Amino acid sequence: MKTQVRALVVGGGAVGTSIAYHLARAGWSDVMLLERDELTSGSTWHAAGLLPYFNMSYATTHIHDYSIRFYKGLEEETGLNPGFFVVGNLRMAQTRERMDEYMLYATTAETCGVPYEWLTPKEIGARWPLVRTDDLVGALHHPTDGYINPADVTMAMARGARQRGVAIERKWQVDGYEWTGAAWRVTATKMVEKGGNLVPSDERVVIEAEHVVTATGNHAQRTARLLGIRIPAIPVEHQFIVTEPDPALVEWRKTNEQHPVLRDADAKWYVREERGGWILGPYERGAPARFLYDVPESFRADLFPLDLERIEAEYMSMIHRIPSSEEVGLKDDYNGPICYTPDGNPLLGPAPGLRNMWLAEGFSFGITAAGGAGKYLADLIVEGEAEIDMASLDPRRYGPWMTTEYAARKNEEAYEHVYILHHPDEERPACRPLRTSPAYDRQKARGAQFGQVNGWERPNYYGPVDAPEGFDHDARSFRRGGWWPHAVEEARAIREGVGLIDATAFAKHVVKGPGATDFLDRFTCNRLPKVGRISLTYALTSHGTVRTEYTVLRTGEQSYYLVSAGAWAAYDGDALIRAAEDWVAAGNPGVMVSDVTTQYGVFAIAGPRSRAVLGRLIRDADPGTALSNKRFPWLSARNIELGMVPVTAIRVAYTGELGWELHHPIEMQNHLWDRLMEAGEAEGLRLVGARAQNWLRQEKSYRAFGSELGRDATPLEADLPRFVDLSKEFHGKAAMEATGIRSTCVTVLIDGPEDADPWGREALYAGGERVGRLTSGGYSVAFGTSIGMGYVRPDLAAPGTRLEVKMLDRLWSAEVQRDSPYDPENARLRADG
Structure with missing residues (x-):
């Protein structure tokens, strides 16, 4: 057994085996995998x-692709058959709203080149007559996916890994990790x-x-x-059942291919064929989280009762959809x-606070992924980065506030929501409110x-306090939800008068x-x-791609x-x-980084009347000029007093x-x-x-991290050269320049x-050819029409270029605008008073 390797993978399920294989395929021959039991003995x-x-x-x-x-x-490659049955995947819809969900997904799939087709109930019944279709409105069919044997595909990857030099050691349990500073x-x-259990022996090794x-x-x-550290990955019970052979299915298969994997999302289940019968896998309410703290030593390749x-309701709905199964x-x-x-x-990514430690945990669809x-x-x-932006999967998206109880309850909710409509404006209720600002x-x-951002409660919009009978604050849609008219009025208020936004959830760090x-x-690319x-x-x-966007106040x-x-x-x-640690370790003068997020609240006040509102509160020797351009110019900051509150105001x-x-001591927020x-x-x-704010920033072509800005595009591709100082040296500069412009961000x-x-999430077209994708979208009160931001081929980025956007399974005309189509000269931002 090796005691020194370049990379050690701990865990021999499908995910761990794939990681070992791909590290070796990337050229790292000195890789070892440890599995505490047998390969595939976990959930695989x-x-x-x-x-x-x-x-x-x-x-x-x-x-997944x-x-x-x-x-x-x-x-x-390996000589082992992974047991892949390319039977397709049929997602059936009982409602028009479910079809709206599929149409949004389909255009997202197009941005990744994933094939699909639409089927009517009549077409479904003609292809697969065992499926009842009289209460369906349609279906989305992916012809290129299907199902695979988890053990077989894992063993095939394991053989491929061994062929590339990976050492795979079974029956070894990791009991400790120590970072030496170099390894x-x-x-x-x-x-x-x-006695049927797996127990530790006296044999130990240090790798x-x-x-x-x-x-x-x-x-x-x-x-x-x-x-x-904290890892919010906790198992939830998942049941599935296998039926005896269905005579009608057996007869069908004498002259026909397998059914696709059938998914009735409105009934919350999947069904596929299995040796002449059916496998039913439901995603029901009430499935409990398990192993919140530890997996018992006696639990190996075991199951729960x-x-x-x-799952009775889901079982009965399968019989309804496939009558022959009754x-x-x-x-x-x-x-x-x-x-x-x-x-x-x-x-999937770096472990928080640790060097050269990588997590691949929490895979609810582990075989697929x-x-x-x-x-x-x-x-x-x-390589240091992947070709796609992995930030949405990064383990550090959860902060140290996350607890075991939070993870367990939210994971149960995530399981229950697998087939619940995934509205883009969805806000799930479990474990809320948790992190709240004083106001x-x-x-x-x-x-x-409210919506939830990093555990914080943040107003999405303000609805009527005394809502009329029948008004539903939770009315969500793949079109314009019940909140839409309220967001329109809020956006208009900022454009025409004055509005106040709670931005307390901003991340805030002090570097000194x-x-x-x-x-x-x-560390940063601008002066x-x-x-x-x-x-x-x-x-x-x-x-050379965007790791993070910062507003820096000196x-x-x-x-x-x-x-x-x-x-x-x-x-x-x-x-x-x-x-900062690397900087100091290289012999440079000291740097201290402090997270002060929870020390300061933030209110953003904006609109033509914002100066008048603050003017009523500011305490200054000359309050009439305190907020003028001369004393408080655009893109500056001052320490001011608003009433009794000391405020760092940033214009x-x-x-x-x-x-x-208005950055203020959080304990004074209510005052x-x-x-x-x-x-x-x-x-x-x-x-x-936040929803109105999102629309307004698009009218100004302000890029957002996690949307337009991310680890798959450089700031030059984001069309932000004014924020890049090429006269200085900075981390990632050479790579950014070498990358060139592969695509360009447009409004x-x-x-x-x-x-x-x-x-x-929509695909962009020009002349019938897919040429890019949207990364943000919404409504513009300034222009009275829909607005979006996204990436296209550089030759299509000029203002006036005609494009098309795929929405609701149709192409809609769109036109590229000049950067900041609303107030391009920033006259309103610079307004004096």
């Missing part, structure tokens, strides 16, 4: 092996059979590894304790643990309808120390501001206040700290109007809120939520349907 062995393309995530769709293409070539010392114990990847599945909580009462008995049943995360996406997860994680480890109750009393200026100058001024800048990856010669997206506080903080507005961000409400009454102040106005706007 009882997985149903489905390979669905369907996913609303751009990154995850790419991962790679897996399916990769599995098809495994037999040729990991991993302690492993030999496991032996005793030194430059990189470690954990793919420990159901054992993720044990892994978290050993590493001293079946709870048929819990008289068929049950042959086998399975109820095993499947790991989930709070948002249903896996945790295993191939792509191995490929793209190997890219991250070997939460005041906002709620004024009709705030004798080396702070030189460090940030290398640093002068003291008292601000600048917008980007931290780049080693590939508070002193060697002190800075950095503001970034609220959803990414831990992600941003981890990168800052690692970079910037994400909405593109005259405005300020400031009350004073702003009093002062704003005379000026017609309106409370504004488009869309002549779309009367009842729908784009969501930022």
Whole structure:
């Protein structure tokens, strides 16, 4: 057994085996995999092996697409048949709203090149007469996916890994991790059979590894304790049953191919053929989380007792959809643990706060994702970045506030929501409210309808306090939801008067120390501001793409206040700290990074009347000029007093109007809120939520991290050369310049349907050819039509270029606008008073 390797993979399920294989394929021959039991003995062995393309995530769709293409070539490479049945995938819809969901997904699939077709109920019945179709409105059919044997595909990947030099060691349990500063010392114990259980022996080994990847599945909580971190991956029970042969199906198969995997999402189940019978897999309510702290030593390739009462409704709906199954008995049943995360996406990437430690945990669709997860994680480890933006899967999207109880309850919710309509404006209720700003109750009393960002409650919009009978605050849609007219009025209020937005969820970091200026100058691509001024800048990856967007306020010669997206506080903080540690380790002057997110609240006030509102509150020797351009110019910051509250006011507005961000001690937030409400009454102040703000920033072509900005595009491709100082050296510069311009970010106005706007997941066309995709979408109050931002081929980025957007299964005309189509000269932002 090796005791020194370049990469050690811990976990021998489909995901871990794929990672070992792909590391070797990327050129790392010195790779070892440890499995505490036998390969596939975790959730892999009882997985149903489905390979669905369907996913609303751009990154995850790419991962699934790679897996399916990769599995098809495994037999040729390894000589082992992975048991892949390319039968297709039929997603049936009982409602028009479900078809709207499929149409949104379909255009997302187009952006990744995934084939599909639409079928009417009549066409479904003609192809597969055993399926009842009289209550369907249609279906989405993916002809190229299907299902696979989980054990066979894992063994094929294992053989492929061995052929490339990977050592695979079974019956070794990792019991400790120690970082030496240059490598990991991993302690492993030999496991032996005793009375049917697997128990530790006295044989131990210490393995030194430059990189470690954990793919420990159901054992993720044990892994978290050993590493001293939190991993919100906890299993949830998943049941599926296998019927005896169905005579009608057996007769059908004498002259026909297999049925596709059938999914009745409105009934919350999947069904596929299995040896002349059917497998039914439901996603029912009430499935409990298991192994919140540990997997019992006695639990190996084991199952839980079946709870048929819990899935009775789904079982009866299968009989309704496939009437011939009514008289068929049950042959086998399975109820095993499947790991989930709070948002249903896996945790794939760097472990928070640790060097060269990589997580591949929380795979609820592990067989589907295993191939792509191995490929793209190997890219991250070997090349520094993957060809797709992996931020949405990054383990650091959850901060240290996340607890076991939170993860368990949210994971149960994620399981239950597998087939619940995935509205783009969806807000799931479990574990809320949890993180609230002090003004939460005041906002709620004024009709705030909240969304959740990194655990924070943030107003999405403000509905009527005394709602009329029948008004549904939760009315969501794939078109314009019940919130839409309220967001329109909020956006109009900022354009015409004044609005107030709670931006407390912003991530906030302080960087200071004798080396702070030189460090940030290398860490970010724009020139640093002068003291008292601000600048917008980007931290780049080693590939020259956008790692993070920061608003930088310089508070002193060697002190800075950095503001970034609220959803990414831990992600941003981890990168800052690692970079600062590297800086100091290289012999440079000291730098200290502090996360001050929870110390400061933020209100953003914007609109032509914003100066008048603040003028009523400011305490100054000359209040009449305190907020003028002369004393308080655009893109500057001042410490002011609003009533009794000391405020760091930054003259910037994400909405593109005259405005300020008011950063204040969070313990004084309610006092400031009350004073702003009093002062704003005379000026017609309106409370504004995040959805209206999102529309307004698109009118100004303001890019958003996680949408237009990410690790798959450089700031030059985002068409932001004004924020890149090519006269200096900075991290990622050479790679950015070498990349060139592969695609360009544009803003488009869309002549779309009367009842729908784009969501930022749609394909863009020119002359019948797919040429790009939207990354954001919404409605423009300034132009009275739909608006969107996205990426197209550089030759199609000129203003006036005619494009088409795929929405609701139709192409709608769109036109590329000049950057910042609303107030392109920034006259309103610079307005004096």
